[in-house]
Amino acid sequence: MTATPLYCAEPARIDAARRLAERFDLLLIRQRPATGYWLELGPERLELVTTGKHGAVYAEFVEGAARHRREQGGGRGQPVAKAVGLKGAKDLPSVVDATAGLGRDSFVLATLGCRVTMVERSPAAAALLADALERALRDDATRDIAARMTLVHASSIAWLGSLAEAERPDVVFVDPMFPDTDKKSAAAKKDMQAFQHVIGDDMDSSELLTAAIAAAKVRVVVKRPRLGAAIAGVKPSAVLDGKSTRFDLYVIKALASG
Numbered sequence: 001m002t003a004t005p006l007y008c009a010e011p012a013r014i015d016a017a018r019r020l021a022e023r024f025d026l027l028l029i030r031q032r033p034a035t036g037y038w039l040e041l042g043p044e045r046l047e048l049v050t051t052g053k054h055g056a057v058y059a060e061f062v063e064g065a066a067r068h069r070r071e072q073g074g075g076r077g078q079p080v081a082k083a084v085g086l087k088g089a090k091d092l093p094s095v096v097d098a099t100a101g102l103g104r105d106s107f108v109l110a111t112l113g114c115r116v117t118m119v120e121r122s123p124a125a126a127a128l129l130a131d132a133l134e135r136a137l138r139d140d141a142t143r144d145i146a147a148r149m150t151l152v153h154a155s156s157i158a159w160l161g162s163l164a165e166a167e168r169p170d171v172v173f174v175d176p177m178f179p180d181t182d183k184k185s186a187a188a189k190k191d192m193q194a195f196q197h198v199i200g201d202d203m204d205s206s207e208l209l210t211a212a213i214a215a216a217k218v219r220v221v222v223k224r225p226r227l228g229a230a231i232a233g234v235k236p237s238a239v240l241d242g243k244s245t246r247f248d249l250y251v252i253k254a255l256a257s258g
């Protein structure tokens with residue numbers, strides 16, 4: 001993947017742009033590019049933009065779909081909550097979201113009370129997440145939820161492997177970008193094409209699954225399109241079907257005794 005540069009469209013925010021560039025190793029450019037994809041810091045937020053016809057892509061925890069999920073979300077009965085093991089749980093599990101993306105799944109789990117560590121290897125996606133987290137920490141309605149979310153910019157395969165015993169999470173959540181069926185479903189959402197273009201496919205999901213199983217204390221949850229292929233390698237110990245999404249569960253105890 002080619003690196004995604006950062007352009008600051010709001011002179012008053014140049015210091016914030018410099019901090020983002022330094023933290024995520026982004027090239028800070030002085031002119032808005034004429035072609036391609038770039039990150040643009042405006043007065044409100046950081047966005048991934050392009051000269052093409054796609055709309056801007058950004059991570060969002062305060063408004064829009066995030067507000068809807070926060071206010072009308074399905075609670076612990078919704079499929080993702082069940083998959084992570086929240087239904088009827090006395091203690092909420094600690095979760096590592098090993099493929100944080102735009103943080104939507106992390107946000108749902110943090111809204112339900114989980115502490116979530118979001119790990120994201122793409123500098124562009126990680127920068128979008130950092131910006132959304134900062135905005136969510138400033139808003140009264142989302143401050144407490146955002147405080148339960150921590151961002152780590154790293155490859156999860158290496159990062160999960162580096163955890164000390166006491167740091168191991170209960171649950172590792174994995175939602176990779178597959179080269180097969182995902183393309184078609186992602187193409188339906190025009191805005192997401194820009195994200196997909198910048199991030200590319202995740203070709204190392206099997207290694208990630210192995211690292212996730214070694215790190216999780218209780219279970220690994222893999223999110224897939226309902227009819228998508230499972231990650232190659234270890235077989236899931238259970239499958240939870242949803243309307244358009246499926247969750248493959250790798251229960252550590254079951255794997256150890258099988």
Ligand SMILES: C[S@@+](CC[C@H](N)C(=O)[O-])C[C@H]1O[C@@H](n2cnc3c(N)ncnc32)[C@H](O)[C@@H]1O
Binds near residue numbers: 099101103155156157
């Ligand atoms: C399909 S998106 C995840 C979407 C996310 N679940 C959400 O709710 O927004 C996959 C993301 O995982 C990231 N990713 C894939 N493999 C990774 C790895 N080994 N370590 C860190 N990030 C990874 C990609 O860069 C991409 O941003």
